[in-house]
Amino acid sequence: MRQKTKTIQDIARIAGVSTATVSRALSAPAQVSESTRERVMLAVRQTGYQVNHTARNLRRQRSGSILALVPNLANPFFSQILSGLAEVVAAEGYGLLIADTQTDPDPAARLFSYLDNRMADGLVLFDGRLADQRLAARPRVPVILACEWGDPALPSVRVNNAEGAALAVRHLVANGHRAIGLITGPAGNVLTESRLDGTRKAMTDAGLALRPDWTFPGDFTLAAGVDAAQRWMALDDRPTAVLCASDEMACGFIGALQHAGHSVPDAVSVIGFDDIEVCGHLTPALTTIRQPRKEIGERAAELLVGMIAAQSLACTSQMIDVELIPRDSVRRLA
Template sequence: MPQKVATIQDVARLSGVSTATVSRTLSHPERVAETTREAVLRAVRDTGYVANSMARNLRRRRTGSILALVPNLANPFFSEILSGLASVLTPAGYGLLIADTHTDPAGRLAHYLESGLADGVVIFDGSLPLEALATRRRPPVILACEWMGEALPSVRVDNAAGAEIAIRHLHEMGHRRIGHVMGPAGNVLTESRLEGVRRARGDLGLPLRDDWIFRGDFGLASGSAAAMTWLGLKDRPTAVFCASDEMACGFMGALQHAGIAVPADVSVVGFDDIEVVAHLTPALTTIRQPRRLIGRRAAELLSAMIDTRTLTGPSELLPVELIRRQSVAPPCGTGASP
């Protein structure tokens, strides 16, 4: 005998709410109470109910998809943000499409926006050309983590404040000779975090030395290269703030291979709080971005723009948090090379 197909009425009956509430929960989960949302989603799982999203999208003239443009899918930083996006979009009936802007030329942005491929776009790459967004046929767009001026809505953290927190923490631990490994040139995150470094150094009366500013690109290899430059200095900083955790990992690894102990010989602070850094030896002190929250809020704001058929919306600036671990200790020497 064929198994009965679950209906929205079955979900409503099992969860103890109306069919309208079930529909609202699946379409706009952010608009219902958490207890109601959990009850409905549990009933959906228990009944095996599958919404007829294709028919609903045809009625609404929508694709039922959201496109995320990510600058480097190999970067573990994005995994938690994408998970946050999916936690809102999936219950609302959207599929999440992901494209890597490092493998797809930036010139394809206009194609993505005009193709009708998605109902909305989340951009993680602030280096994409703004002129592509001028097309009248584009869907709503929101930026996550990076930004392109103030014209487009975005969800991001206070990067300058995070860098200041890192420098002030090192200062409180007794460090006065503090270096910085930057991100890629021209990147808004690089500039914002460097601004925070300079502001904190100025406020604390710390030396502003160009030879203690190391070039990087947010990747492991550039952190390792910065460590080689640090090793070559006759007058070394006793602490280094890296503008990403990946660079901090590369920096620490290269120094440890060279026989330099962290934090006994040099303290290191990162930025992001990706999963792996809590498991390093020593575990990395870092500035935590609320990555899952960034994804959730970006999805919620974009959904609201789609519903109201507008290309504009509010931006959100989220706070960061210092996560103290074992990669920072008071300086034990002068920082001069042996």
């Protein structure tokens, strides 16, 4: 004989509370006493009751989903961030939707269509191009900026990029390097500017200047690192160390030099930024600045879920520290 499906009324009867109390215990446990919450959860376990998330979301006019907009899903930098994000939102009963904004001809238009149609209960933006004043000015669901930032009216979780670049410069200087080059990120990008500011400040503090002919344009990709290697090899007067604004560019730079017969770090020391998974497996292993990527995703999710629960569009932004990871790609000069 088929067992009858248990209802919230059954849970209330067994626990000796009202259906409203059962609802609060399941959806907002902090609003009920511990003893009441324990009675409700015991009744849930005894009956095997399962919350109908679809019906609950319809009543609340929610989708039950969180949307992450990522500028390049092929970039391994985002893997651990999305993992941390997914773990937290899943534990809170939300599904995670991910969209790549890189090939979208008008990513802002797509973003506003998500907002207008309430296709998600909250957004996590990894693409700083979308964080403009239009987003802060119009009615919307809660939004968190992660990694990049734009309009200061939007809450964000980000790392101290300027300090990360400064850490890299200080490490090179401590190892005897005075001729330091830089592969930048894309022009106008907020991460590019922040890391460039940190580089310049640390070099000024060390009595050095960033030479224009030792500053190579990049866009955070492997190809940009290869192009910078070609430019480095074409110089008569070369820097003894190169700071790369991303690990992908550092990988491209090292690979192109090695194919051309130049040894790293004997010919040039190299330091990256991000600490993606491959860094420790390269030859030589890459010295880099570690961003705690899983923590970035976890914190962004926690802030966003809290905003949704509070029905608020605001929260306090967070800054996360970075860490220098010394490996074999930087040598000490005599």
